[in-house]
Ligand code: PEP
């Protein structure tokens with residue numbers, strides 16, 4: 087049952103409720119949610135809920151209808167975010183775990199770890215105890231394998247996961263792994279589940295070969311009842327009559343499970359398909375289904391792999407896959423989980439010092455607009471939950487906030503796929519040489535018709551939004567609300583704030599879902615924009631001293647430059663030819679008037695960085711020599 091506590095419950099009353107329940111034989115878990123604090127009480131005992139309801143400080147008692155209790159959404163509404171070292175799984179993230187099926191040797195592990203880390207994996211996998219169908223197949227290196235996996239994880243700064251097959255290995259393995267893996271064949275090995283649960287450590291729980299969703303969640307319940315609340319579910323294909331693939335990937339289980347439980351669910355396309363070529367498309371299907379990540383088998387030499395070679399990706403295939411997953415993330419409203427790249431020793435020390443100095447004041451991130459704006463969403467996706475958001479009235483206020491040190495970073499739009507370049511921000515960047523571009527973020531702009539709760543379509547007389555919001559939803563408005571007046575407003579989330587304060591059912595707003603959530607309004611119609619390919623790209627800006635910390639998270643592959651040229655024939659052409667001659671791909675070119683210099687222009691260029699950075703350094707030297715003014719606005723990792 088769920089015991090909902092009153093807002094003003096005193097610590098003494100809370101203790102009394104807890105001991106009352108424990109004495110009656112219940113396992114009691116406190117869950118602090120956004121709205122309520124509750125005690126989840128589970129166990130074999132039965133009790134008349136009214137006796138609990140009468141205790142001081144208790145608001146109400148609700149029975150849990152499902153056989154799994156601690157794992158159920160009824161018990162906890164918010165998504166659980168499982169932390170494995172510095173990696174987070176769940177919520178708005180997509181975490182990529184990769185590595186070989188089995189640990190085979192030191193060289194094999196180091197080579198694979200290096201390549202998957204470079205490509206964007208955040209956690210390393212590798213089996214040391216392999217439950218093979220045939221007793222004659224390679225059974226794994228055992229503890230020796232765990233040592234190699236640990237070494238590779240430490241060398242490339244990734245937490246590790248490995249399968250545990252026997253309760254008697256749990257204590258030994260706890261000394262090596264960061265997350266236990268329970269294999270499909272052991273999903274209902276209850277003694278193993280209890281032993282692993284007792285460690286309180288994170289667990290990756292594979293779905294059994296022919297387990298129903300309920301049986302799978304009951305297995306999670308075993309882990310949770312034994313003592314861990316850090317469970318990640320993994321859909322890895324089920325047994326069906328189909329033989330074309332090794333198993334049948336049950337993608338529909340992902341949204342089903344996500345509704346039933348607060349635990350994160352990821353997918354394993356490798357064991358689901360058993361075929362290398364199917365792994366990438368099914369990984370994308372897993373992410374599109376709403377999963378919080380994928381676990382993929384990768385091998386440096388799959389032909390020689392001691393197990394599951396035919397389904398293991400080559401490192402280059404894996405790198406391409408991570409790139410595609412990243413491109414898909416904004417479509418499903420998520421962002422790729424990243425961890426800082428390994429830094430050279432000197433930089434690491436500087437960074438540690440910085441984090442020590444700022445131990446208790448968290449990062450401040452500036453964005454333009456009111457709370458709930460798309461810009462806030464972009465800012466949240468770029469930083470950890472602990473970052474504080476600073477809403478700025480104008481773009482220039484956001485620049486000032488970073489410049490003055492009031493904020494550490496600013497996240498500002500530079501381009502929309504339908505509306506084009508946001509010139510104001512390029513102009514402001516030109517005026518702020520102390521700031522640099524350290525990253526990029528992409529957000530899908532999905533518009534919604536937002537109303538005061540309880541409003542019906544026929545009540546709406548006026549629709550408020552930013553002119554672009556109204557324009558982008560014109561077909562919907564003409565079709566569904568032809569008589570409603572369209573009222574331009576200074577921004578989309580601001581329009582939601584306005585209808586919320588007016589509390590009037592005859593007015594609606596068009597904005598993103600976060601704004602509806604933030605102001606407690608209701609989304610009456612979702613995705614009402616005419617063109618669904620509506621994305622906004624943001625720059626993440628910082629002062630130079632904060633740049634490396636952010637950039638170190640992933641390998642830079644893009645640069646932004648600005649330059650001006652003398653007023654003579656071919657001057658611009660000369661610089662563009664220099665870029666072309668280096669074989670460097672230019673992805674954007676804009677020109678802006680220079681304030682105070684009529685008819686003179688500043689050019690903005692975005693480039694793909696070449697593999698060989700020396701080529702880029704030569705290019706900047708050549709442009710510097712030819713241009714009147716020149717600046718590298720930033721080197722960063724592209725979000726697209
Ligand atoms: C594995 O991940 O190596 C494995 C054996 O997977 P499963 O338990 O899903 O078959």
Ligand code: MN
Nearest residue numbers: 187383393394
């Ligand atoms: Mn395998």
